[in-house]
Amino acid sequence: MSMKLKFLLFFVGVCNSVFAQxxxxxxxxxxxxxxxxxxxxxxxxxxxxxxxxxxxxxxxxxxxxxxxxxxxxxxxxxxxxxxxxxxxxxxxxxxxxxxxxxxxxxxxxxxxxxxxxxxxxxxxxxxxxxxxxxxxxxxxxxENPKKSLEYLEFLTAKYPENVMFTNQLREVKSNMKSNRIGANYSYTSFSRDNYGPWHLSSVNYMKQFNKASIGGRISYIDRRINGASANFGYFYEIESYFKTTKKSYSFANIGFSEGKVFPEFRFLYSYYLTLGKGFETEIGYRYNQQQDIKLSSGILALGKYFKNNWINFRTSFLINEPKLYPSFSSTFRHYYNTKYDYFSFNLGYGTSPDERQTLTQFQDRVALTSFRFGAGYSKLFAKKYIIGVNSSFNNQEYYPEKFQNEYNISIDLTYLF
Incomplete structure (x- = not known):
């Protein structure tokens, strides 16, 4: 074999080895x-x-x-x-x-x-x-809103067609106006003869800080029978949302009254944890004291954000009584523009300690049956006014095996500054 042929075979072998490698x-x-x-x-x-x-x-x-x-x-x-x-x-x-x-x-x-x-x-x-x-x-x-605002303004100018940047900018702007003052009015009528209506109104204020918010609410209810005032009273509350970690935050509320209509004392606490992929869970405790009745309740909830939607499943149950008397509810929201712009729908069974319209009768209703559904709409106007309208229907057992229909409509007005 010639030297040229040997060299050629060697070269081919090396090339094949490198190629295979x-x-x-x-x-x-x-x-x-x-x-x-x-x-x-x-x-x-x-x-x-x-x-x-x-x-x-x-x-x-x-x-x-x-x-x-x-x-x-x-x-x-x-x-x-x-x-x-x-x-x-x-x-x-x-x-x-x-x-x-x-x-x-x-x-x-x-x-x-x-x-x-x-x-x-x-x-x-x-x-x-x-x-x-x-x-x-x-x-x-x-967690510096001003820095986020400045950079998002740059991004929306660079990518004017990008909806995500536009929505985040709008969200940051609305969050920077998180101090708020608001008023609510709720009207409830009943299918039972000579019973009702109920008039519930409240005013509230919330102050936003860097990692927490604190506010208060004063509520007044006038429960009527035969069109005349039968029971009325005031309820005073202080509440706060505060961050605990980057992925969690808490809510606490303390309320009190004379005890004639509203609970004499109420304490609420919830811990919220972000699980990732749009999931969030809630674990909470509720305490209601009215006259000689003291009720403690547990709260469990799981929520999920997907696209412009949010769905939440929630349950409450008594933890200091022989029976749990659970309540179940589900809420769906479809968001557009900001977190203040959405349509909502809800379904529920049983009575929850968080239902403001029936708070004055929680201790009476918790062991009774109820089926309810409702819808709501919220809209941000001129970047600082929020108007919300909610309505609901509740088929409520008011005495064992006796039911009444309840129709509620409420209006919320909030000013952001």
């Missing part, structure tokens, strides 16, 4: 990324494949990215940052690396580093929309 690493990269995306969380297996491939092809940056993503998923922040930074150092135009490094810095609560990283990416790719989305996420995490 490339095919194998590419295939293994697909396998590695599929493991990362799957729910199996076999990260050890994925890391083993990536490290083996890097021994063969140490400059294959996609495997460095894969290792960074694995460490990010495992909350190994420093290791994840090392691999993402290595990719950027090796190839400063690797788009994905800027996104993942910024989000990893954000996971580690290093907002300044996260912002610096994504700004470098924007300088290289000024038209890459995903970079602006990441930067918005970083700015929003600082």
């Amino acid at each position: 490339k095919i194998n690493t590419d295939s293994l990269l697909v396998v590695t990324n599929n493991i990362i995306k799957s729910d199996t969380k076999e990260y050890f297996k994925a890391k083993k494949i990536a490290h083996q491939c890097l021994k063969v092809a140490p400059d294959y940056l996609d495997f460095h990215m894969a290792l960074g993503r694995i460490h990010k998923n495992e909350q190994n922040i420093d290791s994840a940052k090392y691999y993402f930074q290595h990719v950027i150092d090796a190839n400063p135009k690797y788009k994905e690396a800027f996104v993942f490094l910024s989000k990893t810095e954000l996971d580690g609560k290093n907002n300044e580093a996260a912002l610096a990283t994504i700004n470098k990416g924007i300088a290289i790719y000024p038209e890459e929309k995903e970079f602006y989305l990441v930067k918005l996420q970083i700015i929003n995490s600082e």
